[in-house]
Amino acid sequence: MSDDKKLTLSGRSTLGVGKGVETGQVRQNFSHGRSKSVVVERKKKRILVKGGAPAEAPQAPETPAPQAPKAYVPKKKPSSGGRSLTDAELENRQRVLGEAQKREEEEAKQRAVLEAERKKREAAAAAAYDEEADARQKAEADAKKKAEEAARIKAEEEAAKKLADDTATREKAEAEARQKAELEARAVQLKKASEARQAGGETTEARSKPKRKDKKAGPSQDRNARPRGRDNDRGRRGRLTISTATAGDERQRSLAAYKRAQAKKRAAEMGGAQPQQRQSREITVPEAISVQELAQRMAEKATAVMKALMKLDIIATINDTLDQDTAQLVVEEFGHTAKRVSEADVEIGLVGDEDSEQDLLPRAPIVTVMGHVDHGKTSLLDALRKANVVSGEAGGITQHIGAYQVADENGDKITFLDTPGHAAFTQMRARGASVTDIVILVVAADDGVMPQTIEAINHSKAAGVPMIVAINKMDREGADPTRVRNELLQHEVVLETFQGDTQEVEVSALTGAGLDKLREAIALQAEILELKANPDREAEGVVVEAKLDKGRGPVATVLVQRGTLRVGDIFVAGAESGRVRALVNDQGKQVKEAGPSEPVEVLGLNGAPGAGDDFSVVENEARAREVATYRTDLARKKRQAASAAPKTLESIFSNLKEADGQQAFDVVIKGDVQGSVEAITQALEKSGNDDIKCRVVHGAVGGITEADITLAQASNALVIGFNVRPNKQARDAAEAEGITIKYYSIIYDLIDDVKSAMAGQLGPEFKENVIGRADIKDAFQAGKAGKAAGCMVIEGSIRNDLKARILRDDVIIYTGQIENLRRFKDDVKEVKSGQECGLTFENYHDFKSGDVLEVFELEEIERVL
Incomplete structure (x- = not known):
């Protein structure tokens, strides 16, 4: 390696193996005119050669770069040993510059679009402001015009009033002036007449002799004469005034009389008074x-x-x-x-007209669950709605009509009514069938068709409601659905299995088997019925149940059949009225409104209506009170008519029979809901016989009050509380008066106890058993004791401790006690058949030969109703 290539710590060269990263600055533009400068780095690509030292990339011929903003071109540092860019680096640089240019163009377009939208909004705001200004100017002009018109009308009214006042004042002044002129003329006339009498020297004879009145002349001027008239009676004249002192004995005409005379005069001038036509109304x-x-x-x-x-x-x-x-x-x-x-006309228009087809919307089906007691109706409903209602009922028996709404997986809603199955709740089952769309007949697979099952079938047929048979308890041993199908055939219920039109589903409320098929059957039946109602109208429906709640007052469970019931509506339910204070659904939540096929509890009634009564929303409270008053009077008249004197011979004879021998067992019933009171009343009234009957003196909803105790004391009645208790005043009154109060929560126990009490009131029943018969052969004297009867026992035996009767020609002539029984001369206790004996009777000696003696005993039997 050469010296100039060595690494040094001085000079322009830096410690390292060469520059590997290039840097540059890029300005980023954002919305609303903001921008930001960003440092961009780009790493160089190292090319390794076989010698081990990195080789520089081949020099590419320099080509003119595309035009780009100066902000995107990195500044080159001068160096003695610079190198040229490779093709890849140039291509990458051009690509980066092109992308930056595209971003700048897109941001420019966005800024242009935003600017256009801003100008558009400003133009719309300006136009709205102009319209508002025009509207304000127009309103000010209208207000000014109305004010001017009102001022003009007020001025005209004031002018007219002032003119009328001036006219009245002027007429009054003229009348007073005329009256004053007449009074003055009258005074002058009287003064002249007085002076004339004084000048003429009237004699005593003339004064003593009464003057003859001329019919055509005016009233006499003699002051000593006192013509009859009210104004001449000093006692009736009133206090002395200037007008009465100067008016003399003639009564002055009033201003009203003067006006009437003037009106009559004007009418005569215009052709006479026209007879007033009578207005026909x-x-x-x-x-x-x-x-x-x-x-x-x-x-x-x-x-x-x-x-x-x-x-x-x-x-x-x-x-x-x-x-x-x-x-x-x-x-x-x-x-x-x-x-x-008629009085019944108050109910005209209470039920609205039929809805048009275009106003109808689909509604949820109303399904009533019916069947025999303990066949699993409520359990099946619990499984459908995933709740547990049976545990809340006394004895696990449904004693009220429960109303619930259930939604399936698709969100479709179904309204269920659960009716009791006991025989006492016949009316409640009939009521449930009358308001329903579909009936689910629950039959236990191990029990088959029972009496209440047959009754539910009859209710369904009478109401014309389609039926779905749910064969329940399929999980039990001995379940036989084929038996159920065959038994239903006997009552003209043909299932689909036998090619009929009644659907049947095998279910188990315990395991949940078959519930999906039951829901599908209900949905199919509802689709066939095409159930619709108009929700956009005043609500109408039926009261399913009613009760008195201690904290909430009268509460009615209603089922809306058409329309929508809202909080604040005024409605009539039977003979009660009120305003809806709150609506509570079957889950205990408060709702603002309830549509068709929706059951809710209504708070705000004046009293508890009867179960099964219709309810309707009315326009105002006056109409509601009017209808409620009419229905209350109608019910009172029916009660009075029922208690009136009998009108037929049959009722007369039945009342006579009742008065002669039939006893009455009076009770006062207070229950938690109206349906229970109704069911108990019907059951007790049917529990009597020819000897005694149960009479319900009073039956109502609510707790036992002091008034109930007073009524029970007056009628010597038993007080029965069904799921209710007395208040403190009632308890104290019952203890003081010795009134018995019985509490029950199961209707079976109540009916059984009342029957036992009725039987106890009748006392024990005695059965007569004849022990022996004897013929009286002779009657002979028996010392001081009187007569004795010599008898031959022909049947059974004669005992001295039994009662005896003597028959003559099959007619009883004596019934009493045997005083003494002897065989020969010995006193014995019993003489058997075929033997002779002698008898004496207590206080009876008129028997004779040929009479028949019967000895009998009375067996006490417990009376059962």
Whole structure:
């Protein structure tokens, strides 16, 4: 290696083997006019040769580089031993420069687009500002115009008012001037007459002799004469004024009378007064209306209406009530038109018209689960909705109608109604079938068709609802679905297996088998039905269940059938009304609204409605109160009619029979929900027999109150609480009065205990067993004891400790106790058949030969209803 190639620490050469990295600066431009200078480095490529020393790349002929901004050209440092760039380095440099130029062009284009958008926004803002300014100027002009118009109208009104005041003032002044002139003329006339009498020297005879009045002349001027009249009575004249002192005995005409006279004069000048035409109106005539109210509606005097009634031979005062026919005759007598209305007309328009086809939208199907008790209805529903409701029911038995909404994997919703299966809940099952679209009949595969299963089939057929049979409990031993299918055939339920039109699915609520097929069957049936409803209208539906909640008040579980129920709506449910304060869905969450086929709990009612009542949203609270009042009165009239005197011979005889021998067992029932109270009432009323019946004095929803205890005391009734408890006042009153309160949570136990109590009230039942018979052969004297009967025992045996009866021609003449029994001369306790004996009876001696003696005993039997 030569000396000049050696590494040194001085001079322009640096320590190293040569420059391997080239650096340069590139300016980057960003949006909004920002830029940044960046240092760029590029490494040189080392070429190794066989000798071991790096060889320089072959010198490429210099070619003119493409034009590029100066910012992208790196500055070359002068060196004594410079080298030329290789082709690869030149190509790389050109490529970098080209990319930088392209980026600059793209950034320029972006800046141009942003500038155009900015100008466009500024132009739009300017146009909007101009429009706003024009609108503001127009509004100011309109406001100014309205203010000017109002000022002009106010000025005109003030001018008219001022003109009217001036006219009235002027007329009043003229009237006062005329009245004053008349008074002055009258005073002058009286003064002249007085002077004339004094000048004429009137004699005593003339004064004592009364003057004869001239009919054409005016009133007498004699002050001693006192013509009859109200104004001449000093006691009625009132206080003395200047006008009364100077007016004499003639009464002055009032200003109103003067005006009437002037009006009459003007009417006479214009051709006479025209008779006033009677205005004909349409008068609304209800079923019952008082005379005064009818007169007010016709704008007539009550006396005129009473005169019209007298023409019809009806004597009535203004407070008497007229029926609809009589009121119509009176209205037509006065020339009006009568419009007959009924009290039931308040419900007209409560249920809206039918929806048009274009307003209908698809809705979720309403499915009711029905079947026999303990066949797995609620468990199947739990498996579908992945919840556990059975554990919350007393005894694992459903005692309420539960309403739930379930969504499948596709998001489609299905509304389920779970009905009880016990025989006491017949009405609740019928109610469930009447509001449903599809019925799922649950039949246990190991139990088959049972009584409540048959009842559910009848409800479904009566409502015309399609049915899907779910054969449950397929996981149990002894499950026989073929038996279930054959038993259903006996009740005209033909399944698809037998080429029928009723779908059946084998399921197991415990293992979850077959639930997917059940959902598919429901979806298929719903698709066939094409269920639709209009959500954009006032809500209508049915009350599924109702109860009284201690913290929330009356709560009703409703099922919306069409329309949308919202918070704040005013609605009527049966005989109750209210405003929706809150809506709670089946998951316990509050919602703002509920659409068709959606079950919700409604808070805000005035009271608990009846289960199965229809509910409708109305326009205002006045209409809601009107409908609720009408329905309450209607229910009261029905109760009064039911308790009225019997109208048929059958009811008369049945009431007489009841009064003669049938006892009544009175109860007061308070339950948690309306459906339970209804079911208990029906079950207890059917639990009696010909000897005793159960009468429900009062049944309602809510806790036991002091009023219930008072009612039970007055009627000597048993108080029953079903899932409710009494308050402190009720407990204290029950303890003080000795009233029994029974608490139950299962309807079976309640009915069994009431039946036992009814049987206990009747007392034990006695069965008569005849022990022996004997013929009385002779009656003979037996000392001081009286008569004795000589008998021959013909059947059984005669015992002295039993009761005996004597029959004569098969008619009982005596029933009593045997006093003494003897065989020959010995007292014995028993004489058997074929033997003779003698008997005496307590306080009876009128038997004779030929009578028949029967000895019997009474066996006490526990009474069962």
